[in-house]
Amino acid sequence: MLEQYKKEYSQSVNQYIVVDLDGNILESDNVIFPDVVGKNLSDIHPFFESVHSALLEPNKRHIFSCIHLTNPENQTIITDIIVKTFDGKQPPLVAILDLTTHYDNYQTTAQVRNESVINSQILELKNEYLQEKEAFKNAFIANFSHELRDPLTGILTFSDILKKTHLNDEQLNYLRVIDSSSTYLKQLIEDILDISKIEAGKLDLVISPFNIKQLLEDIQSVFAIKAQQKGLELITNFNDNLPEIVGGDALRLRQVLSNLLENAIKFTEEGTVTFNASLNQIRAQKASIHFQVKDTGIGIPEDKLEDIFTSFTQLNNSQAYKGAGLGLAIAKHLVSLTHSKISVDSTVGEGSTFSTNINFILDKNQVLKSKKKDVLTPPKSNRKFSILLVEDSEITQLSILKILASRGNYFLDIVTKGEDVIPRIENSEFDLILMDIKLPNSYGDEITKLIRKMPEREHKKIPVIALTARVMKDDLKRYKKAGINDVIQKPFDENTLVSKIEEYLK
Amino acid sequence: MKISKKIVLIGHFGVGKSSLIRRFVENTFTEDYKVTIGVHILKKEVTLPKSNDDITLVIWDLEGNDDITNTRPSYLIGTNGFLYVFDMTRPATYQSLENDLDYIKDRYPNIPLKVIGNKKDLVTNDFIKQNKDVFGRFVDFYTSAKSGTNVDDVFTNLAEAVIKEAKK
Numbered sequence A: 001m002l003e004q005y006k007k008e009y010s011q012s013v014n015q016y017i018v019v020d021l022d023g024n025i026l027e028s029d030n031v032i033f034p035d036v037v038g039k040n041l042s043d044i045h046p047f048f049e050s051v052h053s054a055l056l057e058p059n060k061r062h063i064f065s066c067i068h069l070t071n072p073e074n075q076t077i078i079t080d081i082i083v084k085t086f087d088g089k090q091p092p093l094v095a096i097l098d099l100t101t102h103y104d105n106y107q108t109t110a111q112v113r114n115e116s117v118i119n120s121q122i123l124e125l126k127n128e129y130l131q132e133k134e135a136f137k138n139a140f141i142a143n144f145s146h147e148l149r150d151p152l153t154g155i156l157t158f159s160d161i162l163k164k165t166h167l168n169d170e171q172l173n174y175l176r177v178i179d180s181s182s183t184y185l186k187q188l189i190e191d192i193l194d195i196s197k198i199e200a201g202k203l204d205l206v207i208s209p210f211n212i213k214q215l216l217e218d219i220q221s222v223f224a225i226k227a228q229q230k231g232l233e234l235i236t237n238f239n240d241n242l243p244e245i246v247g248g249d250a251l252r253l254r255q256v257l258s259n260l261l262e263n264a265i266k267f268t269e270e271g272t273v274t275f276n277a278s279l280n281q282i283r284a285q286k287a288s289i290h291f292q293v294k295d296t297g298i299g300i301p302e303d304k305l306e307d308i309f310t311s312f313t314q315l316n317n318s319q320a321y322k323g324a325g326l327g328l329a330i331a332k333h334l335v336s337l338t339h340s341k342i343s344v345d346s347t348v349g350e351g352s353t354f355s356t357n358i359n360f361i362l363d364k365n366q367v368l369k370s371k372k373k374d375v376l377t378p379p380k381s382n383r384k385f386s387i388l389l390v391e392d393s394e395i396t397q398l399s400i401l402k403i404l405a406s407r408g409n410y411f412l413d414i415v416t417k418g419e420d421v422i423p424r425i426e427n428s429e430f431d432l433i434l435m436d437i438k439l440p441n442s443y444g445d446e447i448t449k450l451i452r453k454m455p456e457r458e459h460k461k462i463p464v465i466a467l468t469a470r471v472m473k474d475d476l477k478r479y480k481k482a483g484i485n486d487v488i489q490k491p492f493d494e495n496t497l498v499s500k501i502e503e504y505l506k
Numbered sequence B: 001m002k003i004s005k006k007i008v009l010i011g012h013f014g015v016g017k018s019s020l021i022r023r024f025v026e027n028t029f030t031e032d033y034k035v036t037i038g039v040h041i042l043k044k045e046v047t048l049p050k051s052n053d054d055i056t057l058v059i060w061d062l063e064g065n066d067d068i069t070n071t072r073p074s075y076l077i078g079t080n081g082f083l084y085v086f087d088m089t090r091p092a093t094y095q096s097l098e099n100d101l102d103y104i105k106d107r108y109p110n111i112p113l114k115v116i117g118n119k120k121d122l123v124t125n126d127f128i129k130q131n132k133d134v135f136g137r138f139v140d141f142y143t144s145a146k147s148g149t150n151v152d153d154v155f156t157n158l159a160e161a162v163i164k165e166a167k168k
Helices: A002-010 A052-056 A100-163 A169-199 A212-229 A250-266 A327-336 A364-375 A394-407 A418-426 A444-452 A473-482 A494-504 B017-026 B097-107 B125-130 B132-138 B151-166
Strands: A013-019 A025-028 A061-070 A076-084 A093-098 A208-211 A233-238 A245-248 A272-283 A286-295 A342-347 A351-361 A385-390 A410-415 A432-436 A464-468 A486-489 B003-010 B039-047 B054-062 B081-087 B113-118
Touching: A076 A100, A100 A169, A100 A394, A100 A494, A169 A327, A208 A212, A212 A233, A212 A245, A212 A250, A212 A272, A250 A272, A250 A286, A250 A327, A250 A351, A327 A342, A385 A394, A385 A418, A394 A410, A394 A494, A410 A418, A418 A444, A432 A444, A432 A494, A444 A464, A444 A473, A464 A494, A486 A494, B003 B017, B003 B151, B017 B039, B017 B054, B017 B081, B017 B113, B017 B151, B039 B151, B054 B151, B081 B097, B081 B151, B097 B113, B097 B132, B113 B151, B125 B132
Parallel strands: A061 B039, A233 A272, A385 A410, A385 A432, A432 A464, A464 A486, B003 B054, B003 B081, B081 B113
Antiparallel strands: A013 A025, A013 A093, A061 A076, A076 A093, A208 A245, A245 A351, A272 A286, A286 A351, A342 A351, B039 B054
């Protein structure tokens, strides 16, 4: 470095100028600005116009660093300029030091540094903007989906109720259309909510013991019918050595496998759909299970294999295949939560094979607990139960009223406003409360907190089940903290509602 | 009599100080960013519209600094007027605006100072309204060196203030 500095400074060129207090040049060498004697400093460069005041202060030394001047050849030189004044007897000295080479190097460094800082500030701003946009989108999706759920609950439950009335064949056919359309709409809303949860990083697995063989058989029975309706054959191969009870997220596993099977059936016009499940290995109390869904459908071009896992992507844009293109994106993410991947092999015109290996927990304690739970059956009772429904949506009120009335062993009391809940509880005896979360001017979880603080012990212990579309991880934590015992997600069907109520009224 | 006044442009780097001067003196603009090191000095003679005074503005284009207290004091000797420039698209360049203005006013209490929100071409009027808590309190001019919006007005307005101060 020292040598570099020496080299740079040895190239420097200095000019010394003696001036009077008005800046008139008395003496000068001719190194940078020749023939300046008799002129004024301000004739050399505008810089000197602004430093006249520095000449008037005696016994001062001012250094002006990195001053850009223009020499007589019209070139820019970068200089340090020293202005030294003495007492009244001695005229001031102006020294111009040409340090162009040195400052050029500094300029290069400063250029890189400043550009880098500015670019990172701009990137940060863009990132903030994108995050705000993303948060707005997720909030919009969550709110919009929530608003769709109330009317959809009405459609689903009243379709169920209508099925049990005396209908002729034509009416039943119409009802099937309503039923399948609303089921599809429900699935679509759930997929959109799942995608928004995934993008917000709020989708987590809930691990608990379940019977995997039972789950596979359930899936098989659902999709065998769907395949048959389309003239396809569903072939299943579930290995006998599969464990029975495993620890995992049964709901999400069902979702992944259902999405793969749904797609296989959708994009296959003739032939078969094969659904395989086999045990890879058991190691360290974990079972790795291989799942495969194979079809003889239209297949996927090789260059599009990655695209199929992107949200809202459906390769075949013709109207022949309905769907929002969310299923595979959701399945891919759910599988990634188990630290695994979905692989796909496909040949256009011959079909596709989707495969994944998923690890499940094999914990003896969990298995025993689960088996014990499996053999328990709820005791039957002829007792009538009193339920308080806190709900402002008339459709949901009517749906629940009809469902519970058809069962014959429930009394239902309804309040529509949060402020009416506590007085109603104080004046009645309820066995269970169904609590909407988003009420006019209040929230169900806040009301539950008040219930839990009531002085009467019986009131504090009434089971509270939330009815809500808001079931993000943070929401569930909040409900639990408020004292809510369980959650029924909107839109719900008759079975979900009744089985959850019975669980708490055993 | 020929009047010459020193105007200093101050503010963070990359806010457009050099571009404003280039637009005012040469009526040109370039998108290329070239960092200023040290100081560039240009001058321009103007006739002030109100007083009809002829004045030579010696304009000092100081290198940008994110900490105004680091400005070399020698650069500010003999200053007659300040233009404080920030970039409306980069909050980092106006986050310390109030402190910076206090710093200048404390040390140079009688020297006219105008505050400029630059790069107006890159923001909307709504954006300016949304940030009125900052911009509305301090800003004298919203400028665009690129389009030339308000650039001449800034310099002549400051020159008027400088002359007015000099006549006190």
